[in-house]
Amino acid sequence: MDELNRMRKEYRSGSLKETEMTSNPFDEFQVWLETAITSGLSEPNAMIIASATPDGRPSARVVLLKELNKKGFVFYTNYMSRKGRELLANPFAAAVFDWHEIERQVRIEGIVEKVEDEESDAYFNVRPNDAKIGAWASPQSRIVRGRKELEELEKKYTTQFAGSEIPRPSHWGGFLIQPTMIEFWQGRPNRMHDRMVYYKVDKGWNLKRLAP
Structure with a gap:
Protein backbone atom coordinates (compact mmCIF):
# COMPACT_ATOMS: atom_id res chain seq x y z
CA MET A 1 0.00 0.00 0.00
CA ASP A 2 2.78 2.43 -0.90
CA GLU A 3 0.19 4.75 -2.44
CA LEU A 4 -1.06 5.58 1.07
CA ASN A 5 2.30 7.18 1.81
CA ARG A 6 1.89 9.44 -1.21
CA MET A 7 -1.70 10.52 -0.55
CA ARG A 8 -1.74 14.17 0.44
CA LYS A 9 -4.09 17.10 0.11
CA GLU A 10 -3.34 20.75 0.69
CA TYR A 11 -6.06 22.70 2.48
CA ARG A 12 -6.52 26.23 1.16
CA SER A 13 -10.20 27.15 1.44
CA GLY A 14 -10.27 29.17 4.65
CA SER A 15 -8.77 30.36 7.93
CA LEU A 16 -9.84 31.09 11.49
CA LYS A 17 -9.14 34.26 13.48
CA GLU A 18 -9.87 34.78 17.14
CA THR A 19 -11.52 38.12 16.43
CA GLU A 20 -14.01 36.51 14.03
CA MET A 21 -15.18 33.73 16.38
CA THR A 22 -18.41 34.22 18.34
CA SER A 23 -18.36 34.32 22.14
CA ASN A 24 -20.67 31.30 22.35
CA PRO A 25 -19.57 28.03 20.65
CA PHE A 26 -23.18 26.96 20.03
CA ASP A 27 -23.67 30.07 17.88
CA GLU A 28 -20.42 29.30 16.06
CA PHE A 29 -21.44 25.69 15.51
CA GLN A 30 -24.80 26.77 14.10
CA VAL A 31 -23.02 28.89 11.50
CA TRP A 32 -20.69 26.03 10.59
CA LEU A 33 -23.56 23.54 10.36
CA GLU A 34 -25.52 25.85 8.07
CA THR A 35 -22.43 26.19 5.87
CA ALA A 36 -22.12 22.39 5.70
CA ILE A 37 -25.80 22.09 4.78
CA THR A 38 -25.73 24.76 2.07
CA SER A 39 -22.52 23.23 0.66
CA GLY A 40 -24.53 20.15 -0.25
CA LEU A 41 -22.67 17.70 1.96
CA SER A 42 -24.27 14.28 2.36
CA GLU A 43 -25.77 14.03 5.87
CA PRO A 44 -23.98 17.03 7.37
CA ASN A 45 -25.58 16.17 10.73
CA ALA A 46 -23.65 12.87 10.91
CA MET A 47 -21.27 12.73 13.85
CA ILE A 48 -18.90 10.12 15.21
CA ILE A 49 -19.67 9.33 18.84
CA ALA A 50 -17.02 7.74 21.04
CA SER A 51 -18.02 6.12 24.32
CA ALA A 52 -16.04 4.01 26.78
CA THR A 53 -16.60 1.34 29.37
CA PRO A 54 -15.99 2.23 33.02
CA ASP A 55 -12.50 0.72 32.71
CA GLY A 56 -11.69 2.88 29.68
CA ARG A 57 -12.21 0.59 26.67
CA PRO A 58 -13.41 2.92 23.88
CA SER A 59 -15.72 2.34 20.93
CA ALA A 60 -16.96 4.68 18.21
CA ARG A 61 -19.71 4.83 15.60
CA VAL A 62 -21.65 7.32 13.46
CA VAL A 63 -25.02 8.71 14.64
CA LEU A 64 -27.16 11.64 13.49
CA LEU A 65 -27.49 14.93 15.34
CA LYS A 66 -31.20 15.62 15.76
CA GLU A 67 -31.22 18.76 17.90
CA LEU A 68 -28.89 21.55 18.96
CA ASN A 69 -30.14 23.54 21.94
CA LYS A 70 -28.71 25.81 24.63
CA LYS A 71 -27.55 22.79 26.63
CA GLY A 72 -25.89 20.77 23.90
CA PHE A 73 -26.20 18.14 21.19
CA VAL A 74 -29.00 15.55 21.05
CA PHE A 75 -29.05 12.19 19.28
CA TYR A 76 -31.30 9.14 19.60
CA THR A 77 -30.51 5.46 19.99
CA ASN A 78 -31.38 2.16 21.62
CA TYR A 79 -30.43 2.46 25.29
CA MET A 80 -29.59 -1.27 25.33
CA SER A 81 -27.11 -0.96 22.43
CA ARG A 82 -23.41 -0.99 23.20
CA LYS A 83 -23.16 2.79 23.09
CA GLY A 84 -26.30 3.14 25.19
CA ARG A 85 -25.06 0.79 27.88
CA GLU A 86 -21.60 2.39 27.90
CA LEU A 87 -22.96 5.93 28.15
CA LEU A 88 -25.30 4.97 30.99
CA ALA A 89 -22.43 3.33 32.89
CA ASN A 90 -19.79 5.96 32.05
CA PRO A 91 -21.50 9.25 31.05
CA PHE A 92 -18.61 10.87 29.20
CA ALA A 93 -18.38 11.05 25.42
CA ALA A 94 -16.52 12.61 22.53
CA ALA A 95 -18.00 13.52 19.15
CA VAL A 96 -16.57 14.54 15.78
CA PHE A 97 -18.22 16.20 12.79
CA ASP A 98 -15.98 15.55 9.78
CA TRP A 99 -16.83 17.95 6.94
CA HIS A 100 -13.78 17.14 4.84
CA GLU A 101 -15.27 18.47 1.61
CA ILE A 102 -15.19 21.98 3.06
CA GLU A 103 -11.95 21.33 4.96
CA ARG A 104 -13.55 21.64 8.38
CA GLN A 105 -13.97 19.54 11.49
CA VAL A 106 -15.62 20.04 14.89
CA ARG A 107 -14.65 18.05 17.98
CA ILE A 108 -16.74 17.89 21.14
CA GLU A 109 -16.10 16.44 24.60
CA GLY A 110 -18.66 16.43 27.35
CA ILE A 111 -21.00 14.82 29.84
CA VAL A 112 -23.96 12.76 28.64
CA GLU A 113 -27.44 12.34 30.09
CA LYS A 114 -30.77 11.00 28.89
CA VAL A 115 -33.23 13.56 27.57
CA GLU A 116 -36.67 13.77 29.17
CA ASP A 117 -39.20 11.11 28.13
CA GLU A 118 -41.46 13.78 26.68
CA ASN A 125 -43.76 10.38 17.00
CA VAL A 126 -42.50 12.20 13.88
CA ARG A 127 -40.43 9.25 12.66
CA PRO A 128 -41.75 7.14 9.75
CA ASN A 129 -43.62 4.03 10.84
CA ASP A 130 -40.96 1.75 9.36
CA ALA A 131 -38.34 3.42 11.57
CA LYS A 132 -40.62 3.07 14.59
CA ILE A 133 -40.97 -0.66 13.90
CA GLY A 134 -37.20 -0.89 13.59
CA ALA A 135 -36.78 0.57 17.08
CA TRP A 136 -38.93 -2.27 18.43
CA ALA A 137 -37.54 -5.04 16.23
CA SER A 138 -33.77 -4.55 16.49
CA PRO A 139 -31.94 -5.97 19.54
CA GLN A 140 -29.20 -3.50 18.69
CA SER A 141 -25.58 -4.60 19.15
CA ARG A 142 -26.65 -8.14 20.16
CA ILE A 143 -25.58 -11.25 18.24
CA VAL A 144 -28.38 -12.67 16.08
CA ARG A 145 -28.63 -16.01 14.25
CA GLY A 146 -28.91 -14.33 10.86
CA ARG A 147 -30.87 -11.89 8.73
CA LYS A 148 -33.94 -14.12 8.94
CA GLU A 149 -34.20 -13.54 12.69
CA LEU A 150 -34.31 -9.77 12.14
CA GLU A 151 -36.93 -10.14 9.40
CA GLU A 152 -39.07 -12.28 11.70
CA LEU A 153 -38.85 -9.67 14.47
CA GLU A 154 -39.75 -6.92 12.00
CA LYS A 155 -42.75 -8.94 10.81
CA LYS A 156 -43.82 -9.62 14.39
CA TYR A 157 -43.97 -5.96 15.38
CA THR A 158 -45.46 -4.88 12.06
CA THR A 159 -48.33 -7.29 12.74
CA GLN A 160 -48.59 -6.30 16.41
CA PHE A 161 -48.97 -2.58 15.66
CA ALA A 162 -50.97 -2.87 12.43
CA GLY A 163 -53.69 -0.21 12.30
CA SER A 164 -52.63 1.46 15.56
CA GLU A 165 -50.27 4.14 16.81
CA ILE A 166 -46.79 2.81 17.48
CA PRO A 167 -45.59 3.85 20.94
CA ARG A 168 -41.97 4.58 21.77
CA PRO A 169 -40.29 1.55 23.39
CA SER A 170 -38.86 2.31 26.81
CA HIS A 171 -35.43 1.10 25.68
CA TRP A 172 -35.20 3.77 22.96
CA GLY A 173 -34.66 7.51 23.40
CA GLY A 174 -32.37 10.48 23.31
CA PHE A 175 -29.02 11.39 24.80
CA LEU A 176 -27.83 14.96 25.38
CA ILE A 177 -24.12 15.72 25.16
CA GLN A 178 -23.41 18.73 27.39
CA PRO A 179 -20.02 19.93 26.11
CA THR A 180 -17.12 20.95 28.28
CA MET A 181 -14.95 21.53 25.20
CA ILE A 182 -15.70 22.34 21.55
CA GLU A 183 -12.92 22.62 18.99
CA PHE A 184 -13.27 24.15 15.52
CA TRP A 185 -10.68 22.96 13.00
CA GLN A 186 -9.97 24.61 9.67
CA GLY A 187 -7.53 23.04 7.24
CA ARG A 188 -4.58 25.23 6.23
CA PRO A 189 -1.59 24.78 3.87
CA ASN A 190 1.48 22.82 4.98
CA ARG A 191 -0.51 21.17 7.80
CA MET A 192 -0.41 24.43 9.77
CA HIS A 193 -4.10 24.11 10.50
CA ASP A 194 -6.20 26.53 12.57
CA ARG A 195 -7.57 25.03 15.79
CA MET A 196 -9.81 27.23 17.94
CA VAL A 197 -11.08 25.69 21.18
CA TYR A 198 -13.81 26.79 23.59
CA TYR A 199 -13.41 25.51 27.17
CA LYS A 200 -16.40 25.61 29.53
CA VAL A 201 -15.90 27.74 32.63
CA ASP A 202 -18.27 28.84 35.40
CA LYS A 203 -19.30 32.08 33.71
CA GLY A 204 -19.33 30.92 30.11
CA TRP A 205 -16.58 29.92 27.70
CA ASN A 206 -12.88 30.64 27.22
CA LEU A 207 -11.55 30.66 23.65
CA LYS A 208 -7.98 29.48 23.02
CA ARG A 209 -5.86 28.62 19.98
CA LEU A 210 -4.11 25.25 19.78
CA ALA A 211 -1.05 24.35 17.77
CA PRO A 212 -1.98 22.15 14.78
Missing part, protein backbone atom coordinates in the same frame (compact mmCIF):
# COMPACT_ATOMS: atom_id res chain seq x y z
CA GLU A 119 -38.70 14.93 24.32
CA SER A 120 -37.97 11.38 23.20
CA ASP A 121 -41.70 10.81 22.65
CA ALA A 122 -42.00 13.96 20.55
CA TYR A 123 -39.16 12.94 18.23
CA PHE A 124 -40.27 9.30 18.02
